[in-house]
Amino acid sequence: MGNDGYLPLFETKRANGRTLYRVFAGSIFVGICLIWSYRVSHVPRDGEDGRLVWIGLLAAELWFGFYWFLTQAHRWNLVYRQTFKDRLSHRYGNELPGVDIFVCTADPVIEPPMMVINTVLSVMAYDYPPEKLSVYLSDDAGSQLTFYALLEASQFAKYWIPFCKKFNVEPRSPAAYLDSISISDDSKQPKELATIKKLYEDMKNQVENVAKLGRLPEVHLRHKGFSEWDSYSSRHDHDTILQILIDGKDPNAKDSEECVLPTLVYVAREKRQQYFHNFKAGAMNALIRVSSAISNGQIVLNVDCDMYSNNSLAVRDALCFFMDEKKGHEIAYVQFPQNFDNITKNELYSSSLRVISQVEFHGLDGYGGPLYIGTGCFHRRDTLCGRQFSREIHNEFKIDIPRDREREETTAVLEEKSKVLASCTYENNTEWGKEMGLKYGCPVEDVITGLSIQCRGWKSVYYNPERKAFLGVAPTTLAQILVQHKRWSEGDFQILLSKYSPAWFANGKISLGLQLGYCCYCLWATNCLAVLYYSIVPSLYLLRGIPLFPEPSGVSMEWWHGPRLVE
Numbered sequence: 001m002g003n004d005g006y007l008p009l010f011e012t013k014r015a016n017g018r019t020l021y022r023v024f025a026g027s028i029f030v031g032i033c034l035i036w037s038y039r040v041s042h043v044p045r046d047g048e049d050g051r052l053v054w055i056g057l058l059a060a061e062l063w064f065g066f067y068w069f070l071t072q073a074h075r076w077n078l079v080y081r082q083t084f085k086d087r088l089s090h091r092y093g094n095e096l097p098g099v100d101i102f103v104c105t106a107d108p109v110i111e112p113p114m115m116v117i118n119t120v121l122s123v124m125a126y127d128y129p130p131e132k133l134s135v136y137l138s139d140d141a142g143s144q145l146t147f148y149a150l151l152e153a154s155q156f157a158k159y160w161i162p163f164c165k166k167f168n169v170e171p172r173s174p175a176a177y178l179d180s181i182s183i184s185d186d187s188k189q190p191k192e193l194a195t196i197k198k199l200y201e202d203m204k205n206q207v208e209n210v211a212k213l214g215r216l217p218e219v220h221l222r223h224k225g226f227s228e229w230d231s232y233s234s235r236h237d238h239d240t241i242l243q244i245l246i247d248g249k250d251p252n253a254k255d256s257e258e259c260v261l262p263t264l265v266y267v268a269r270e271k272r273q274q275y276f277h278n279f280k281a282g283a284m285n286a287l288i289r290v291s292s293a294i295s296n297g298q299i300v301l302n303v304d305c306d307m308y309s310n311n312s313l314a315v316r317d318a319l320c321f322f323m324d325e326k327k328g329h330e331i332a333y334v335q336f337p338q339n340f341d342n343i344t345k346n347e348l349y350s351s352s353l354r355v356i357s358q359v360e361f362h363g364l365d366g367y368g369g370p371l372y373i374g375t376g377c378f379h380r381r382d383t384l385c386g387r388q389f390s391r392e393i394h395n396e397f398k399i400d401i402p403r404d405r406e407r408e409e410t411t412a413v414l415e416e417k418s419k420v421l422a423s424c425t426y427e428n429n430t431e432w433g434k435e436m437g438l439k440y441g442c443p444v445e446d447v448i449t450g451l452s453i454q455c456r457g458w459k460s461v462y463y464n465p466e467r468k469a470f471l472g473v474a475p476t477t478l479a480q481i482l483v484q485h486k487r488w489s490e491g492d493f494q495i496l497l498s499k500y501s502p503a504w505f506a507n508g509k510i511s512l513g514l515q516l517g518y519c520c521y522c523l524w525a526t527n528c529l530a531v532l533y534y535s536i537v538p539s540l541y542l543l544r545g546i547p548l549f550p551e552p553s554g555v556s557m558e559w560w561h562g563p564r565l566v567e
């Protein structure tokens with residue numbers, strides 16, 4: 001508690017053992033300097049074998065040393081965050097801002113509709129006032145199958161949400177939850193569980209049957225939503241398809257316990273061959289505009305369709321940061337780690353991103369905040385749309401201003417109005433994709449967008465709660481990993497050369513530590529040159545009998561053999 005009796009909604013703690021780490025890093029640095037000095041002082045003379053290669057090794061070692069220095073930005077100053085959700089509830093009760101959740105999908109084959117709707121259902125069931133929650137599914141494939149699955153999910157949600165709340169279920173993705181309890185003793189389970197299991201299995205069978213058949217049965221096609229596909233000629237050529245499947249403001253939209261349901265919207269933005277779609281960034285920007293007309297939540301959460309909510313309290317966690325009266329007004333986004341539930345035992349390709357999520361992002365958080373990494377990130381809507389940070393403006397969450405929309409317009413009118421916002425031409429001659437929304441033209445649209453937000457003066461927060469907030473599907477094959485890492489490393493390198501480069505544009509706008517931290521990722525790709533050189537050339541020279549490393553001296557050989565001799 002501060003002197004003024006103020007209880008913060010979150011606290012930030014520095015990591016223990018920082019001094020120890022710094023001493024350790026200092027010793028490594030001494031080692032690096034010794035290697036450099038050996039290399040410089042033993043350069044073969046002109047005309048001697050291996051002179052050029054030696055100089056090449058020196059260059060590689062200088063690079064490694066420099067890169068090691070950059071990585072210290074990720075390790076020097078780790079911080080950990082903790083939230084106080086009870087204080088949030090006590091102080092604000094239900095006076096909480098609207099939260100709009102964007103789920104993106106792009107291909108019903110790679111991202112099966114059952115996985116997509118499990119993600120959607122998990123976020124619809126957040127422990128948060130449902131009238132303040134709206135979920136938008138962006139479908140870049142414009143797939144009838146995905147729409148059909150979402151339609152089924154909107155019915156299932158009427159039973160699933162009350163069930164989750166009654167039994168305090170975790171996680172709230174039906175597939176993950178039902179999998180987790182299937183091994184326990186059936187006789188002790190409430191009868192509601194059997195009912196929900198049956199409902200889920202029925203829905204799953206129906207969706208999977210439709211997927212297998214490849215077309216929808218006549219009876220399903222009667223839903224008015226399917227008529228939207230009349231304009232559809234291919235996934236790259238169709239009008240905007242937009243359906244409000246649950247309108248939270250509709251008095252008839254109630255769950256099985258007569259409670260309000262969160263709003264649920266399906267959007268497939270307009271696609272035309274002659275307009276570039278800008279991948280996920282284009283989808284997100286269309287959703288930002290569409291949601292502003294429908295629910296206009298002040299907080300926006302983005303999750304990929306392969307990453308379900310594993311912690312129903314995550315929205316409240318995020319709000320503890322945004323709504324803290326003293327520090328909340330500086331925070332633009334709260335990034336949760338990407339965790340995965342399909343990590344193989346030996347983690348052959350290190351796809352768990354463990355070092356990034358358990359070390360590096362805590363380090364960046366100590367210098368002003370982590371990168372925005374796409375999924376599992378809560379944003380303030382207005383910062384995402386380009387607002388500058390201003391010290392004068394404190395928290396101004398416009399709490400509880402539900403426009404009485406029923407009287408103004410019906411759901412159908414609202415749908416028509418919103419469709420325009422997702423059209424191809426809407427962004428012509430606007431700042432969308434540049435200063436507004438997510439930036440276009442970069443394979444890691446999220447990272448460059450986050451950097452530009454931080455350069456406008458905002459901070460971000462990394463929150464890594466004990467119960468993981470999101471669990472996703474990590475790539476498992478070498479081919480998938482290579483594609484993903486190529487995209488990330490190429491994208492990050494592009495940022496270094498772009499107008500938003502952390503090396504020069506960010507100078508003076510973000511802290512030096514954060515600049516170095518960004519550079520470390522941006523130079524990831526260039527590391528390969530030194531690594532390839534270092535791993536190939538010395539071996540080739542050894543074959544020719546030319547050593548490029550010092551021979552072990554008497555003392556070091558003794559040290560090496562000593563313990564073995566004792567054994």
Ligand SMILES: O=c1ccn([C@@H]2O[C@H](COP(=O)(O)OP(=O)(O)O[C@H]3O[C@H](CO)[C@@H](O)[C@H](O)[C@H]3O)[C@@H](O)[C@H]2O)c(=O)[nH]1
Pocket residue numbers: 104105106107111138140278279280283303304305306373374375443444445446447484
């Ligand atoms: O045209 C597209 C392409 C992709 N997506 C969606 O974007 C998300 C991420 O795409 P994915 O191919 O799964 O990329 P990953 O490499 O797994 O994604 C990581 O890296 C991306 C780039 O940094 C971030 O956008 C993601 O959030 C982050 O999880 C998925 O939900 C897709 O459905 C679209 O909506 N439209």
Ligand SMILES: [Mn+2]
Pocket residue numbers: 304306
């Ligand atoms: Mn993914």
